[in-house]
Amino acid sequence: ANFALAAVWRFDDKLLNTLLLFLAFCYFYSGVRLNRPELRFPGLVMLLLSLIHALYQPYDFSNYALLLNTKFALLIIYVAIFWIAALIYRTFTATEFEKDAQLICEIISALLLLTAVSWEIVAYFHGSVSLNSRNLLLSLWWIAYAVVLLVIGVLKKKAIMRKLSILVFGLSIVKVFLYDVQSLETGYRVVSFIVLGVILLSVSFAFNKNKERVLSFLNAQERG
Numbered sequence: 001a002n003f004a005l006a007a008v009w010r011f012d013d014k015l016l017n018t019l020l021l022f023l024a025f026c027y028f029y030s031g032v033r034l035n036r037p038e039l040r041f042p043g044l045v046m047l048l049l050s051l052i053h054a055l056y057q058p059y060d061f062s063n064y065a066l067l068l069n070t071k072f073a074l075l076i077i078y079v080a081i082f083w084i085a086a087l088i089y090r091t092f093t094a095t096e097f098e099k100d101a102q103l104i105c106e107i108i109s110a111l112l113l114l115t116a117v118s119w120e121i122v123a124y125f126h127g128s129v130s131l132n133s134r135n136l137l138l139s140l141w142w143i144a145y146a147v148v149l150l151v152i153g154v155l156k157k158k159a160i161m162r163k164l165s166i167l168v169f170g171l172s173i174v175k176v177f178l179y180d181v182q183s184l185e186t187g188y189r190v191v192s193f194i195v196l197g198v199i200l201l202s203v204s205f206a207f208n209k210n211k212e213r214v215l216s217f218l219n220a221q222e223r224g
Contacts (some may be wrong), residue, residue, distance in 0.1 A: 017057065017074055020050035025081060034087055034147050037095045044085065044101065051112070053077050059123050066124045075116040082109040103160055110164055114145055132188040139180055142172040143199055172196065 028034070029041025054074050082105045089102035118138060125134035132163075146168035154162030173196065180192050 017050060017054045020046065020053065021074075021077065021081070024050055028085060032092075034093070034224075037098060040101075041098065044105075046107075047081065047085070051108075054078065055115075059126070061123075061126055064123065064126075068118060069123075072116060072120055075112060075119075079109050079113045079116065082106075082112065106158075106160055107164070110149065110161065114142070114168065117141055117145075131183070132185050134179055134186045135183055136192055139172060139176055140195060142168055142175065143196060147199060148174060 008210075024043050024046035026043070027046060028040055031039030031041070031043055044173065054071075057071055057074075059069065059071055086102045086105035086109065089098070089105065094101055121134060121137050121141060146165045149161050149165035149168060152158065153165055157174060176192050176196050180189060185193060
């Protein structure tokens, strides 16, 4: 904790985020190796607080490159760290206080990846007049990510991924029907509706063809 406070006082934002991330993971990993929940929990709290700090950092548009910038790289590291933490929690029996830690880490990792790429799309078109391209790409990304989550949820029998997939699908549908239909030009609007329609028809066809298997997957319990 003293090192973290010293980092806040001493370093600028980029170094601060890196150092806080390193210290938080050290706390967490030490708690895992020593089987000390009183170290693991502060480590997760520090990870979450440092993530919030990272999310609030602005893009440096004077030296911006799509996917090749410090903010996106930092967020991807957080995605990996939270996913690793979730995997680590599967290797031992967590305490009653930590029983939902694995699930929380998986949710944060999945939603953070969605957010990081979405912000990259918005940042790429910063100051551009190509708002149609930006809005279309956002819709396509959300739809594609929902499909990926659904596939992972079904293949790995992870209920949380299936639920997140439904959530992202819902957000995509709301965006297409309530926002894109008003803001996109005709050509972009047609592409957005076609992609959404193809995905929904494909999901419907797959469900009807494998109804019993899909229902068993949807009712499956979390593994591990």
